[in-house]
Amino acid sequence: MRPNLKFFILFTVMLLFSCAADDHGVSEEEHGHEDHTAAVTMWSDSLELFMEYGHLIVGQKTEFVVHLTRLADFGPLNEGNVTVQLDDGSGEGLEVTSEAPLRKGIWKVEVPVSKAGEYHLRIICRTPILSEVFEIGHVKAWATLEDLELAEGHSEEIVDHGHDEADHEGGEGGITFLKEQQWNTEFGVEPVRLVTMHSSIPAIAEVLPRQQGYADVVTPVEGFINVLHNQDMATPGRRVESGERLLAVCPPLEGTGSWTERHLGYMRAKREFERAERLLQRDAIAKRDYEEIRQKYLVERSSYEMILKGSSAEPVEVEETGEVHLELKAPISGIVSVVDVVPGQTITAGQKLMTIIDPAAVWLRASLFERDYYRIGNPEGAMIVIPGRDASLLIGKNDLKIVSKGELFDRSSRTIPIIFETDNPGGLLKIGQIVQMEIYTSEAINSIAVREECIIDEDYVTYVFVQIGGESFEKRLVKTGARARGMVAILEGLTEDERVVTIGAYSVKLASTSKDIGHPHVH
DSSP states (O other): OHHHHHHHHHHHHHHHHHHHHHHGOOOOTTTTTTGGOEEEEEOOOOOOEEEEEOOOOTSEEEEEEEEEEEEETSOOSOOEEEEEEEEEEESSSEEEEEEEBBBTTEEEEEEEEESSSSEEEEEEEOOOOOEEEEEEEEEEHHHHHHHHHHHSSSGGGGGOOOOOTTTTSTTTTOOOOOHHHHHHHHHEEEEEEEEEEEEEEEEEEEEEOGGGGGGEEEEOOOOOOOOOGTOOOOOOOOOOTTTTEEEEEESSSOOOOHHHHHHHHHHHHHHHHHHHHHHHTTTSSSSSHHHHHHHHHHHHHHHHHHHTTOEEEEEETTTTTOEEEEEEEOSSSSSEEEEEEOTTOOOTTTOOEEEEEEEEEEEEEEEEHHHHHHSSOOOOOOEOOOOSSSSSSSGGGGGGGEEOOOOOTTTTTTEEEEEEEEGGGGOOOOOTOOOEEEEEEEEEEEEEEEEEGGOOTTTTTEEEEEETTTTTEEEEEEEEEETTTTEEEESSSOOTOOOOEEOOOOHHHHHHHTTTOSSSSOO
């Protein structure tokens, strides 16, 4: 990337972060950030809760600042109420509700504690479409500030608030990326999951038509593409069904051995034979004469049909003029991909006039290296990278069939060809294209994995960003393994259910390079 472009991107993102930090002009002092001594991050199926709060002291109001993020799109929750519930187990607990957000995604709840002791902290969120309960855990309310300060000298007396050690300043070596920054950029996080990974074989493949899905329309006779008879002649890109009329060929009326001469000879022989059959039924013709007429008819018919054999042509007679022309029909259903003639053109027997392709299914001819050829087995599917298309095409096991395996080894490329057949949804694969394939084998392992977009390769180092708190992230070096279906196996560096950044990793990276980005806090 050019230096000027890098500087522009960095400046733009920093400016965005700065705008987020100044959002609504609310200062850190106004929201008492300096008094927030604990932070909690929890997830439900639909929401992420990130909450900061201070110590609970009798006679004082403790501020709970609650951030709620929609996991569907990682935007701020914009409606509903939030309740802070302190349950002392006796039924005489405390419950305080903030009926609306202070601003998008953020609720402030001030809780006055009247009695010292142990409490169970619970956060309840209610909106018109959902209700979520977050069980935070045990907290302690102190009778006086002096009691708290005395207990701070004896850490075993402090009840664990269940807070995120890394929050506020990003922890030791951590990265702070505030909720307002997350909400104002393209951002997303996903948990690390244990999945079944299939090893894959890389290959370059050419897209070919199936034998049953490709047909050249060839004229069996010489002739002329008459404009009058071809007003509705098929054009490139037109969808046709098998047996549908494509165009008409007008054969010459004269010429020794021409199709017109053969057609007229055949029609005469046919009429004489039909007449002879009627006479034979009335015993009005000798058996010998009948056989001579019959043999002549069979010869003329054979000669005539030999011309049309293998073609989709059908003779049509124009009643007004008695002229006979050939209508060529579509041999298969598909798309007219090529038209090689135009009305008014003279053609010769055997000339290709059109090509029809059925793109519903195609062949993929791949060349596999010898070390991979014997691993192919029964493929579990494939991923195809199509030039010019961002999203890859995933093909399931049931939609990928091996048509043939080559038996001839190419010494120059040290590859062996193999042909697959697959459905072609939406006609994405074009005949003649060269595509990249990842062919999944039946070799399977269970491994934790993340999406490919989580992985950052930089200066021979591979890493991801792990969310260790609501606003805290950590750069984590990882060792990767097999790649399949857009997932990458992680051999070292992550554990199951840790959350990694899938969208917005570059923004987190920028935040990690500047100590000025991330504060002041905007609660």
